[in-house]
Amino acid sequence: MVKLFKWLKKYALLIVMLLLLAAPSVTSQYEFYVVQRGVQNAIHVLGLLILIGYSGMLSLGSAALLATGAYTYGILLVKVGLNPWVGAALAVALTTFIGTGLALPAFRLAGPFLVVTTVGFGEIVRILILNMEPITGGAYGLAGFAKLLPSTRWVYYLMVAALFLIAIAVKRIGESRLGLALKSLREDEVAAEVMGVDVRRAKMVSFALSAMLAGLSGVFLANLTGYLSPDSFTAAESASYLLMVVMGGMQSVTGAIVSSIVITSLPEVLRFLSSSRLLVYSLVLLVYLRLNWVRTGKGSLAGLMKTLGFPLGTGRAKDRS
Amino acid sequence: MVGSTNTAREVLNVKGLTKKFGGLVAVDDLDINVKEGQICALIGPNGSGKTTVLNLITGVYKNDRGVVDFAGQHVQNLPPHTICWKGIARTFQNIRILSSQTVFQNALLGKGYGNGGVSILQTALNTKKYREATAACTEEVDRILEFVGLLDLKNEYARNLPYGKQRILEIARALITGPKLLLLDEPAAGLNSQEIHALMELIKRISERGISILLIEHRMEIVGKLADWVFVLNHGAKIAEGTFDKVKEDPAVIQAYLGRGGR
Numbered sequence: 211m212v213k214l215f216k217w218l219k220k221y222a223l224l225i226v227m228l229l230l231l232a233a234p235s236v237t238s239q240y241e242f243y244v245v246q247r248g249v250q251n252a253i254h255v256l257g258l259l260i261l262i263g264y265s266g267m268l269s270l271g272s273a274a275l276l277a278t279g280a281y282t283y284g285i286l287l288v289k290v291g292l293n294p295w296v297g298a299a300l301a302v303a304l305t306t307f308i309g310t311g312l313a314l315p316a317f318r319l320a321g322p323f324l325v326v327t328t329v330g331f332g333e334i335v336r337i338l339i340l341n342m343e344p345i346t347g348g349a350y351g352l353a354g355f356a357k358l359l360p361s362t363r364w365v366y367y368l369m370v371a372a373l374f375l376i377a378i379a380v381k382r383i384g385e386s387r388l389g390l391a392l393k394s395l396r397e398d399e400v401a402a403e404v405m406g407v408d409v410r411r412a413k414m415v416s417f418a419l420s421a422m423l424a425g426l427s428g429v430f431l432a433n434l435t436g437y438l439s440p441d442s443f444t445a446a447e448s449a450s451y452l453l454m455v456v457m458g459g460m461q462s463v464t465g466a467i468v469s470s471i472v473i474t475s476l477p478e479v480l481r482f483l484s485s486s487r488l489l490v491y492s493l494v495l496l497v498y499l500r501l502n503w504v505r506t507g508k509g510s511l512a513g514l515m516k517t518l519g520f521p522l523g524t525g526r527a528k529d530r531s
Numbered sequence: 532m533v534g535s536t537n538t539a540r541e542v543l544n545v546k547g548l549t550k551k552f553g554g555l556v557a558v559d560d561l562d563i564n565v566k567e568g569q570i571c572a573l574i575g576p577n578g579s580g581k582t583t584v585l586n587l588i589t590g591v592y593k594n595d596r597g598v599v600d601f602a603g604q605h606v607q608n609l610p611p612h613t614i615c616w617k618g619i620a621r622t623f624q625n626i627r628i629l630s631s632q633t634v635f636q637n638a639l640l641g642k643g644y645g646n647g648g649v650s651i652l653q654t655a656l657n658t659k660k661y662r663e664a665t666a667a668c669t670e671e672v673d674r675i676l677e678f679v680g681l682l683d684l685k686n687e688y689a690r691n692l693p694y695g696k697q698r699i700l701e702i703a704r705a706l707i708t709g710p711k712l713l714l715l716d717e718p719a720a721g722l723n724s725q726e727i728h729a730l731m732e733l734i735k736r737i738s739e740r741g742i743s744i745l746l747i748e749h750r751m752e753i754v755g756k757l758a759d760w761v762f763v764l765n766h767g768a769k770i771a772e773g774t775f776d777k778v779k780e781d782p783a784v785i786q787a788y789l790g791r792g793g794r
């Protein structure tokens with residue numbers, strides 16, 4: 211039993227990837243669409259894994275970066291008439307650039323203050339999209355851009371391949387010294403900087419990597435839906451991405467992928483609940499945290515509280531002796 | 532040892548260092564000198580500003596006035612990681628290890644940010660260059676862990692270590708940064724007498740490696756046995772300095788300690 215568990219753990223990523231490759235053949239067209247969205251979300255969530263899971267910087271503005279990637283791709287194709295691949299590359303580049311800028315407030319702010327800043331950023335981007343109608347299509351949305359590859363199925367395979375490579379990269383970064391430096395930000399920033407970790411640079415790298423993946427995910431989103439609307443990029447969306455990271459176990463790459471796909475399909479499974487869906491989300495999150503708490507003694511709840519910047523116990527974070 | 536240090540070069544030269552917290556002058560116009568290969572001690576009653584001095588030297592706090600020269604360069608008010616790279620390492624009075632990481636990972640943190648000149652892309656691709664850099668690093672960390680006697684606990688989670696071993700781990704982490712000057716903030720606090728004995732041996736062995744040491748310590752028997760030179764702080768100001776035997780007879784020092792209830 212233990213052996214089987216170990217084996218599963220070792221090959222979990224590979225198994226998930228094989229299942230994903232098989233998905234188009236065994237699902238209905240609608241189910242396939244949900245899986246596609248799940249994979250696309252997973253790319254985004256792996257970025258958040260670096261930012262939130264590794265580095266402990268809580269962002270609730272990630273949907274805005276997703277929007278930046280998606281809209282830049284759409285606008286470059288529709289309004290400028292670029293080739294889809296060039297458009298995609300520029301979209302990812304621009305999103306990375308803007309996302310890296312978000313690290314600036316994180317130099318001085320942490321915990322709830324950083325959360326509020328990122329929420330603010332998310333709203334600004336959404337409102338800009340709504341109001342710059344000539345470019346973005348405003349509330350009517352933006353449509354009419356080409357896909358990277360002619361068939362949806364090939365876009366899907368491209369996405370799965372990208373997800374696989376990204377998953378391995380994120381995992382390796384997590385195990386490397388760079389990953390350790392990022393994790394030290396989360397645990398004890400003062401100790402980290404005194405041990406020679408360039409805290410600002412580490413924060414910038416963390417924001418840059420996560421923004422890059424958000425941008426890429428945005429490009430794929432545009433490819434999947436063929437239509438973009440500001441409604442897909444609300445703060446509530448950002449919250450559900452956070453949920454995906456947390457449910458995936460904060461630092462587990464495979465966990466993040468599985469939880470992204472499961473949570474993406476949740477609204478479809480829970481469709482009958484309609485507007486009380488968010489309530490169910492919160493309940494699921496609470497139950498999960500509670501269970502994890504019982505299992506590990508403190509585990510994720512403590513981790514999340516710390517991420518949110520609530521001092522646990524004595525508030526050691528501010529103590530510098 | 533004491534005699535030879537007169538001719539030795541200065542490693543750390545602090546002049547006129549001042550730090551205020553609101554109305555409280557935590558460090559007041561302080562001059563300190565540490566020479567190459569010396570073990571110096573910084574003593575003083577509780578709240579006299581010892582830890583603040585370390586925070587100022589390592590850049591955790593910005594000072595209000597004064598100069599900190601390290602190996603002939605101004606280092607005051609540089610970012611902490613830059614000061615670390617220049618060769619000043621420290622430990623903390625309240626242990627600050629990463630409790631959810633292993634002993635090895637904690638020590639590895641002393642290597643600072645990044646993968647030793649290997650890019651993120653190389654890391655992600657697991658290239659030969661990255662693997663070689665990692666292997667070299669692992670070897671170096673293992674050697675230091677062996678030096679402090681923690682190698683057999685390498686894969687243990689840091690939170691599972693007994694308190695005394697956590698303190699040693701912090702010293703190991705500091706050594707891995709490759710310091711010329713090591714600042715120790717009450718390394719013996721909370722240790723039993725056996726552990727204190729081992730700690731003192733370790734500090735001597737570190738000193739033999741040519742690393743200068745500035746030690747904050749409350750226990751006079753440790754200061755007496757280890758320190759070549761002692762600085763005494765009271766209310767942030769230096770009230771005496773000299774060899775331990777001289778300083779302990781100093782009326783101002785006796786007064787400072789007696790005034791707080793006779794330590």
Ligand SMILES: Nc1ncnc2c1ncn2[C@@H]1O[C@H](COP(=O)(O)OP(=O)(O)OP(=O)(O)O)[C@@H](O)[C@H]1O
Pocket residue numbers: 531552555557575576577578579580581582583584624
């Ligand atoms: N961040 C801070 N903000 C305000 N006051 C501070 C701060 N850090 C230290 N102090 C004050 O500065 C004074 C010196 O503190 P410090 O920690 O340097 O003393 P210490 O000599 O290390 O004492 P101990 O022996 O108890 O460790 C104390 O009065 C302390 O309350």
Ligand SMILES: [Mg+2]
Pocket residue numbers: 531581582583624
């Ligand atoms: Mg102190």
